[in-house]
Amino acid sequence: LAIVDEPDADARAALLNAQLATAAAYPRLTNHDGEGWHLHYRDDVRSLPFVLRAIISLGTSLHLVTRGMNRLGRCQAAPCTNVVADVTRNGRQRFCSVRCANRAAVRRHRARTA
Structure with missing residues (x-):
């Protein structure tokens, strides 16, 4: 780590x-x-x-x-700390899973609409 x-x-x-x-x-x-x-x-x-x-x-x-x-880092969806091995073409993978990406998107959406 x-x-x-x-x-x-x-x-x-x-x-x-x-x-x-x-x-x-x-x-x-x-x-x-x-x-x-x-x-x-x-x-x-x-x-x-x-x-x-x-x-x-x-x-x-x-x-x-x-x-x-x-191309190696930590998931950017708090509170997740899983390791992310970026395998995307453009090198912009920030989340360890679709679940964490969706969770972060929902948080951003709720912050905008609050």
Whole structure:
């Protein structure tokens, strides 16, 4: 969440790089258990928290690199604090769900008509 809440792109990248350093290993091809060749971005550790940290860190990195460093934030519908991973074309997603967007629209409407 510190990565999500960091507004500065350089500081966000530094935080994410530090997390990747503790969670991931060098990418490599593997064919364990005869499952076919695929990439691993982590050491062969069976600990679920370690695996999840590596996968989430890598996914966050790929999202920010491909979509833009500003494409991660918090939902702007109070009191919601969910994370928003902006996947829109124009980069203006502000809410985590349609429900939160509708709630904010109703609040704005009621404020105008009051």
